[in-house]
Amino acid sequence: MIEKITIRNIATYDTKGVEIKDLKKINFIYGANGCGKTTITKLIDDPEHADFKDSSLSWKNGLSIKALVYNKDFRERNFGKGKIDGVFTLGQATKEEKEAIEKMKEQLDELKKNGIAKKEAKEKQEQVNNQYVDSFKEQIWSEVYKKYETDFKDAFSGYMRKDAFKAKLIEEYKTNTTITISYLDLKGKAQTIFGQTPILIDLIQLPVLDRIIQIENDSIWKKKILGKTDVDIASLIQSLNMNDWVNEGQTYLQSNKNTCPFCQQETISDDFRKQLEKYFDKAFIEDTNTVKALFDEYSNLSEFALNLLTQIETSQKAISNSKLNIDLFSASTKTLISLMSENVAHFQSKIKEPSRVIIITSIEQQTEILSTLVLNTNKQIDSHNKIVNDLSNQRSNLIKEIWKFLVEDHKASIEAFLKKSNGLTEGIKKLNEQQEEFRKKYIELNKAISEANKNVTSVQPSVDEINRILKSYGFLNFEIVPLETDPNQYQIRRDDGTIAESTLSEGEMTFITFLYFLQLSKGSFDESSITEDRILIIDDPISSLDSTVLYVVSSLLKEVIKNIKKREGNIHQLILLTHNVYFHKEVSFVDGRTPINGDTFFWILRRNRNITSVQSFEMENPIKNSYELLWKELRNREQNDSITVQNTMRRIIEHYYKILGEYTDDALVSRFDTVEEQEICRSLISWINDGSHVIPDDLYIEHQDTVAEKYFEVFKAVFDKTGHIEHYNMMMQVETTISTVV
Template sequence: MLKKIAIKNVATYDESGMVVDNLNKVNFIYGANGSGKTTISKFIDNCNKEEYKDCEIEWSDNIEIKTLVYNKEFRDRNFGKSDIAGIFTLGQATKEEIEKIQEKKTKLTDIKNEMVQKKKTITKQNETLQTEEDSFKEVIWRDIFKKNETMFKEAFKGFMTKQRFKDKVLDVYKSSNGTTLKKEELEEKAKTIFDDEPEKIDMITEIQYGKIKTIEEDEIWNAKIVGKQDINISKLIQKLNNGDWINTGRKYIQESDICPFCQQHTITNEFKKNISEFFDEEFEKQIDTLNYAKNQYDTIASEILERAKTSFDKEKSMKAQSKLEVDKLSIYIESLNVQIESNKELIEKKCKEPSISVDIVKLKSIIESINKLIINANCKIRENNRIVDNYHSEKSKLVDNIWSYLVTENKTIIDKYEKKKNGLKKGISMIEEKYKDLQNQQTTLDVEIKRDSKNVTSVQPSVDEINRLLKAYGFENFMIVPSTTTANHYQIQRQDGSLAESTLSEGEVTFITFLYFLQLAKGSMDDQQITEDRILVVDDPISSLDSSVLFIVSSLLKEIIIDIQSNKGSIKQIIVLTHNVYFHKEISFFGNGNEARKDTCYWMLRKKGNVTNIECFRRENPISSSYELLWKELKEVNKNSGITIQNIMRRILENYFKILGRFKDDDLILKFDDVESQRICRSLLCWINDGSHCMPDDLFVECPMDTIEKYQDVFKDIFYNMGQIEHYNMMMGIKRGA
């Protein structure tokens, strides 16, 4: 059935629009001409038109049913040409054949209802399943993700949404073998692997001690380098122990006979010869050896120191990535520098005084300490480089271990969810299987019903029924006969044989169109669709009809409504729209005091300021008589246009005082005590009579409210003066004492 109709941004419906919701089997919508009824019927008839793009139709259980709409467009569409399409109904069928078809239709309806219930159950179970999933998703997000986000965030990459995280947890749960590392181990590995991706680090070269060791162990440092011992002057030099002093000054005695020591002309050739012989070739050779050793030590020691400093600077620049203990290295380098400088001073002294013996401090200990730091650093570098070489596999392995650990730690929660989820899915699967079986039964029954119906369908019964009704209700001057040009089409013909379609009165066309619509509602233009469920929308079917035909139309529709309420036939729902109070009252009255029915709903359309709105009365019929409707309109004048207020007041006064009470205008006026009040009453009567029988001018339309309020007071005073204030209060809904 239709469940909801929402209309806006079309005709007299503004951007807020109106909503007709909770539609029932039988629905009555009352509204004056121009209030928007036809817009509703047109929308239902063709909701896909562009002008209705902002409107909406909602179906019960999302099952759309064929809708037949009776309105002016239906008449123009079906009676705007000479031929009328035939309507297939169950024609020459026996009672047994009809009962068989009806039995299958009843069974089909039961199957459809059961399918709806199954669908609702599936939807409800799916909603329960979704609720369980959402709850589980929130729990693991809180208890697993949030609690481990800081340490294991890298492992969660790609799964940083609740849905993806849940899916990953369940994937691991299904594939995990239950063996995991301890959390402490995982955290330690995470610190190494999940920091910035490591890069390969060059190995640090150890300091070579061999060359400097050879120089340190050279005998030259302990050798006493002195001159030739068998020279006469040697004894004196040895006695004075000033050979180094003489060796330093001997270069000066080669230039003159002046002694470089006493500055006297005491240097003889003999002396020069003795000095030269004392510092012989062997002495010079040893001196050369000493100088070479000095130069080698300076060079190699400087290289060692520079290499250590270079390693220090490089590792220090690497900061956190460095594997070397740079603080210790800095201390060792400082010690190395001190020892080298100390040795250089000793060597320098030895070179100045070749005859002395010096003890060079060995660099072995400090170099070994430095190399130990380098060896330890290189171990870490090798591990780092191994990780770099296998980084992706190591990282992947760690990520797998983390997920396995987290799932194992939360296995109880996951087990509970999986058990409930699988139970729900199993139940849903069973219901879906039953639903598919019902679908197959539905398809089979549909085919059987169409086959059985096709064998007994005919167009002629529809024609006969329309002609019977025309004759029964006094329309004897025309009838429907077979078309002379098109099969299964018919024409409207006068008794003299002439075609009557162009000469029918408005009322005749309306009535025959309505009869045609009723036959179409019970059958179909397609013999395969006779038994399809359908919904009827009837928009003002009594326009241009006299009062006698009005009751005929209402009686025909009431038969359909009774069948709908009794769940008989293919028509499952009806919506009746009308502006006629009498027709509304007649068609909505079902006896038993017109008590409210649970399968019926009432609405009233109103238009104010050229904008339509709607009020729902549920099961309470808002229209019991035209007189009560007038009072209702008067009470709700503020909700409607004030233009109709004069006509409403006039009709109330005429019905109550003039027709029923046989009072004249003067009788009402003279009931006022003073002349001024009588003038105001006369003014009211003139005002309402004038406004009821002529078009209001622009001035009145622009600002009627002050006038309306003033005359409302006078209107009330008339009832008071006539002793009928209790009637006024009753009709206006004013309680005693208010």
């Protein structure tokens, strides 16, 4: 049966719309003409119509069944053509045939019950599985996506929703065979590949320092460069350790003078010159020349190396994604320069004092540090350049490597999830197979019932039943008869044989169409489907009937209601909509002992400013009698328009004072003490009467406007001034307190 009706964006239903939910087996919806009752019936009759694209019906267990709708469209569709389609029933079936069909119906109900049970079990299992999946999805989102979003966001592109991310992780677990790489390596590659579009980086060319190291390691620096020992002056020079002093001084000897550069005496003889030349022989000169040459070469090479190292440092600092450890390179370069500067100073002292032995600190160790640093850097540059040259493949491979890392890092959680989820899914699959088996059996049995119905159905019982009810209630001048040319269709004929359809009164036509609808509710236009389950939707079946026929229709519907409550027959739900208070009271009354019933719910539809709203009263019937209803509408005046409030106030005063209390307008006015109060009361009565007949008296339920509040206090004062405030408080359900004076 229908559990909820949602209707919006049509007729008097606005964008917000209305929801009629928690529908029961029996549902009474009361509402004035024009408040949207028929629109509801049209939705149920044809929910797929384009007009109802924003509306919907919710069925119990998601299973829809046939809905028979009685409204103006039904009357126009089935009457007015001169002939009426026949309604097939089981009226002519034998007892055995009916029992056989009934037994199959019971089996069909059991299959349906079992199918629904399997469906509910499956849905419960699906709910458990969905909750488990959602829990795992939230866990993965928090522990994986959020943790690595900053580093690997590009790899997550296309999977930045929880469902998609979870599905991707499971897929990678099943298919990814890439070798696992560490997080730090992945992060480094990601910075290159996922950052700005990378460009090629030149390899670092470290200056060749091998020759500098060779110069530093030359044995000349540890050699004492002395003159020839077999010269006469050698012993004196060497004993006084004046080798370097004399060597330097001889450079000041002038070839054409005999003045000593040391004592400035004329002591330099040709012999002395010859002895000095012999002492500082060719070997001495070669060694000192070697020292000078090595010094010059070292100075030039170190200056070149210094410039190149400075260029490397400057250029690498300008590269945003440099692979070089700038800090370590700068520190090593400074140490290297410092060492070379010290060595240059030592070399200079050797030139000045050739006999001096100097200790050189080699730059070899620093060179190795720089070489290793540059070598490793160039490896990274080479890897970077390979990525740049093959960016598309590198990006694809990196994404696979990242997902593989994530899978391995959370492998235990994934495997635990799959184990439990697969078990739940397998259970759901088995329940679905069992449900499908019941469904197939249901279809087969339903087909067998249809075939059995075809053999035992007839339209004549419907004809006989309609005519019986017509005659029982005084409709004697016409009846339903089968067509001579087609016994499966009806005509409405008078006693003289003329067709009566066009001459029937509106009340007669309404009554006969409703009887026809009731027969259809028990049967079908198709003999194969007369026993199928159905629900009834009835819209104002008594709009033009007198009180006697109103009672008949009420009685017929109460029988339908009793059968639905007792679960007898194939009608499972009734939704009845009406604007008539008396019919509503009559048809909803069962007995005085059961004023409420869990199978029966009540609603009131109202329209305010051309917008429909609904109020649920659940098991409490809001329609008791017309006078009580007037006060009820006044209590709900904020939901009614000013016209309804006008009419309601007039009718209360008219009923209570003029009929019961025999008060005239002047008598009511005279109850007020001051002229001002009397004028207000007279204004109220005039205002009420002015607006009292703009709508029919049957329209008890409408909407309100704020203008009513201007006169409501005066309305209350009428009861207060006439000594009937207790009646006002009772009808308005005003709580009063009694104080005791001690």
